[in-house]
Amino acid sequence: MTPSAIIKLRFIAFTEKARLKIVVTVKQIPDPNATLKLTSDNRLARDGEVVLDPGDEYGVEAALRIKEAADEAEVVLVSMGPAKAADAIRKGLSMGADRAIHISDDGLAGADALTTAQVLTAAIKGESPDLVVCGCESTDGSTGMVPPMIAELLGFPQLTFAKQVEVSGSKVTIQRQTDVGYDVVEADTPALITVTAGVGEPRYASLKGIMAARSKEVKKVGLGDLGVTRGKPAEEVLEVVEAEKRQAGEVIEDDGNAVEKIVALLAKVKAV
Amino acid sequence: MAKAAPARPEVKPLDFLDIDHLLQDEERMIRDTVRKFVHDRILPGIEGWFEKGVFPKEIAPELGRLGLLGMHLHGYGTLGVSATSYGLACLELEAGDSGFRSFVSVQGSLAMFPIWKYGSEEQKREWLPRMAAGEAIGCFGLTEPDSGSDPASMRTSARRSGGDWILNGNKLWITNGGIADLAVVWARAEDGIRGFVVPRGSKGYTTRDIHQKLSLRASVTSELILEDVRLPESAALPDVTGMRGPLSCLNEARYGILWGVVGAARTCYETALEYSKTRHQFGKPIASFQLTQEKLVNMLLELNKAALVAYHLGRMKDEGRLAAQHVSFGKLNNVREALEICRSARTILAANGITLEYPVIRHINNLESVLTYEGTSEIHTLVLGEAITGIQAYR
Numbered sequence: 001m002t003p004s005a006i007i008k009l010r011f012i013a014f015t016e017k018a019r020l021k022i023v024v025t026v027k028q029i030p031d032p033n034a035t036l037k038l039t040s041d042n043r044l045a046r047d048g049e050v051v052l053d054p055g056d057e058y059g060v061e062a063a064l065r066i067k068e069a070a071d072e073a074e075v076v077l078v079s080m081g082p083a084k085a086a087d088a089i090r091k092g093l094s095m096g097a098d099r100a101i102h103i104s105d106d107g108l109a110g111a112d113a114l115t116t117a118q119v120l121t122a123a124i125k126g127e128s129p130d131l132v133v134c135g136c137e138s139t140d141g142s143t144g145m146v147p148p149m150i151a152e153l154l155g156f157p158q159l160t161f162a163k164q165v166e167v168s169g170s171k172v173t174i175q176r177q178t179d180v181g182y183d184v185v186e187a188d189t190p191a192l193i194t195v196t197a198g199v200g201e202p203r204y205a206s207l208k209g210i211m212a213a214r215s216k217e218v219k220k221v222g223l224g225d226l227g228v229t230r231g232k233p234a235e236e237v238l239e240v241v242e243a244e245k246r247q248a249g250e251v252i253e254d255d256g257n258a259v260e261k262i263v264a265l266l267a268k269v270k271a272v
Numbered sequence: 273m274a275k276a277a278p279a280r281p282e283v284k285p286l287d288f289l290d291i292d293h294l295l296q297d298e299e300r301m302i303r304d305t306v307r308k309f310v311h312d313r314i315l316p317g318i319e320g321w322f323e324k325g326v327f328p329k330e331i332a333p334e335l336g337r338l339g340l341l342g343m344h345l346h347g348y349g350t351l352g353v354s355a356t357s358y359g360l361a362c363l364e365l366e367a368g369d370s371g372f373r374s375f376v377s378v379q380g381s382l383a384m385f386p387i388w389k390y391g392s393e394e395q396k397r398e399w400l401p402r403m404a405a406g407e408a409i410g411c412f413g414l415t416e417p418d419s420g421s422d423p424a425s426m427r428t429s430a431r432r433s434g435g436d437w438i439l440n441g442n443k444l445w446i447t448n449g450g451i452a453d454l455a456v457v458w459a460r461a462e463d464g465i466r467g468f469v470v471p472r473g474s475k476g477y478t479t480r481d482i483h484q485k486l487s488l489r490a491s492v493t494s495e496l497i498l499e500d501v502r503l504p505e506s507a508a509l510p511d512v513t514g515m516r517g518p519l520s521c522l523n524e525a526r527y528g529i530l531w532g533v534v535g536a537a538r539t540c541y542e543t544a545l546e547y548s549k550t551r552h553q554f555g556k557p558i559a560s561f562q563l564t565q566e567k568l569v570n571m572l573l574e575l576n577k578a579a580l581v582a583y584h585l586g587r588m589k590d591e592g593r594l595a596a597q598h599v600s601f602g603k604l605n606n607v608r609e610a611l612e613i614c615r616s617a618r619t620i621l622a623a624n625g626i627t628l629e630y631p632v633i634r635h636i637n638n639l640e641s642v643l644t645y646e647g648t649s650e651i652h653t654l655v656l657g658e659a660i661t662g663i664q665a666y667r
Contacts, residue, residue: 087297094301204309207339207361210301211351 020073020167022063023129024097025120025150026056028081028088029140042237043110052088055135057202060092062195063133064203066167067096074098078123080108080116086218093213094205101127105222107230113141114234117149122226124154131172132192136161147194157187163198179270286542289576291583295360302353303360309338310368318369319628321490325483327371328490329409329451336406340365340376342384348400350384355594356586359531363582367535370638371491373528378447379403381524383410386456386467389520390512395469399454411452413443413470413496414518421651421666423458424515428498430459430466430508437461437508439468439476439501445645449494450481456509457498458518467509467517476501487641523596526646527589530602531582533610533642534575536635541571543630544617558620567616574609581605597659604652611639 031049052060060077067073077092077100079085089100101123108119124132132154137144151158162174163182172191175182177198205213223230252261266272284290292300313334321328335341342350344358353361358380366373384403387395402408419426428441439459449455455470455477470477476499481492509517545568548559558564585602588594614636618625625632643649654666 090297091301204338205301205305206337207302207305207343207351207353207357210298210305211339211353214298 020070021129022131024059024063024133026079027053028085029053052091059133061202062199093216094209099217112233113145121153130189136194151192156192158192160194302357306361306364314368325489332406342380349404355589359586362528362532363535366532367539373532377525377528382412390509408453411448413457417444428459430461437503439498443496464513487637526603530606537610537613540614540617544620571613578606600652600655
């Protein structure tokens with residue numbers, strides 16, 4: 001081997017190592033601003049307007065900020081959903097993600113959290129990412145179970161409720177949002193993080209981004225491609241019950257100590 | 273096997289003819305992006321800007337970053353989106369305020385377009401990327417104090433002086449004039465009407481803003497004064513001579529207007545519809561009265577027809593089948609009907625309709641300008657008259 005070839009190989013090895021790969025899980029959900037309807041088997045009707053889950057927009061935003069702070073990074077979206085999910089994927093690509101994997105299979109309709117996590121994990125494994133970024137929970141199903149399940153299936157440490165994320169070398173450090181402030185938590189990569197709205201307002205899909213998204217790769221895969229067979233659901237939604245109507249408010253008459261009463265009430269509901 | 277009964281088609285009060293369905297995904301995304309931008313960045317400030325009579329210049333680079341400036345051109349930092357997408361962006365901007373749509377129209381269609389279409393390679397490289405980014409603002413000097421519908425009667429002159437040009441004259445009603453870094457000025461030369469790129473700071477070139485106006489208040493309108501402005505040959509647009517130059521630019525801008533006004537009308541229709549359902553008189557919402565329903569329905573009809581016209585002309589432009597006369601059709605019909613819709617909305621809001629707390633009177637006042645700029649309704653009527661009779665009635 002000539003010396004120049006060796007240098008070249010080393011260079012490649014170096015860039016391979018420096019390149020940070022971030023996978024973001026994204027989901028398309030019925031427009032939360034519209035009235036949501038249920039089907040007879042307690043599933044959300046998904047025939048109306050659909051949007052990229054606002055929680056996942058924060059995931060994409062967090063990943064893009066990490067990418068911007070890194071020397072070199074790639075942001076890959078992974079989404080499981082029907083053909084319509086392509087819109088949500090395109091939105092994420094328009095915001096700036098580099099490419100996407102769209103898992104679509106008729107055999108996945110009505111998948112529960114565990115099935116969803118298994119399928120997403122299979123796709124994520126194929127990417128060998130340094131970091132997996134998820135929203136804390138989906139805005140429609142809201143089980144909040146999928147990200148921890150993925151972390152477990154991948155064998156990754158998971159850092160949750162991040163309002164700020166920093167990747168340095170092989171460490172990821174987050175500020176974990178709490179009721180009273182935040183904890184600083186660190187883990188080795190590869191790791192999975194879930195992010196809150198604290199990571200920052202999701203950027204606009206600029207027109208330039210929208211145009212660029214046209215030519216970005218969206219790989220379509222089915223269950224067979226991932227080598228996953230769908231097992232029995234681990235859970236079943238038996239009933240969907242509407243929240244109780246709100247009670248009428250309490251009127252506090254000012255008999256001289258109304259301030260104390262209001263303060264006590266606010267403290268009781270942890271508003272102060 | 274019996275087929276399942278098809279779902280009952282949905283009727284949407286805010287998109288009655290389901291025009292949304294006619295758009296492509298990318299067009300919808302562009303529309304949504306501009307809509308969100310207007311919601312986040314323009315609506316919160318517009319009452320104040322309109323009342324004070326200022327255009328917030330700091331928004332120009334934001335419009336640039338979003339990709340809205342010269343968005344339908346190709347190369348030199350522009351995006352090259354479809355004409356339909358450009359139209360949708362104009363619609364959403366004008367749903368906010370005609371002043372912002374005017375800014376984008378002037379920058380993209382009147383200032384960037386002539387440089388892009390008729391400019392030298394040097395001019396394109398010098399100006400277009402900065403203009404697309406919103407770092408340089410352009411204006412378009414055609415109209416003069418005594419030369420409006422008949423622009424060929426212009427007095428502004430360009431005469432040769434050695435290898436240079438000397439420009440003299442006044443341009444009036446120039447959108448963006450006072451904040452512009454460059455003006456594309458049209459002047460009479462020996463061989464016909466020529467276009468010139470006049471940078472701010474050129475000796476003898478000054479601007480004066482027009483302040484006492486009750487329309488397009490969130491937009492700068494100015495006079496350009498040219499007194500022996502000496503420009504090098506490289507300032508002249510090399511590739512066009514004659515009225516064809518400025519008229520082709522106006523045709524581009526008018527195309528954006530016929531979309532834009534649908535946005536102003538939509539805002540007023542939505543405002544009136546909502547108001548009529550929540551305002552109670554005689555113990556019931558005023559939407560319960562037949563006269564109010566008739567107003568709302570007439571607004572609905574004309575709003576949807578105007579949107580369909582805009583959409584149709586957009587597709588024709590994308591297919592290269594759009595003639596100037598088609599644009600006249602759209603500008604005449606859509607501005608007229610938009611103004612009528614906004615006025616009708618005003619009667620539903622009654623006194624509330626005249627305050628800046630609601631968008632209605634602002635849109636009415638803005639559309640009073642839009643009705644006559646870029647070709648008055650009268651001129652567009654006569655353009656169409658000529659198109660179908662073959663007889664020119666405006667000379």
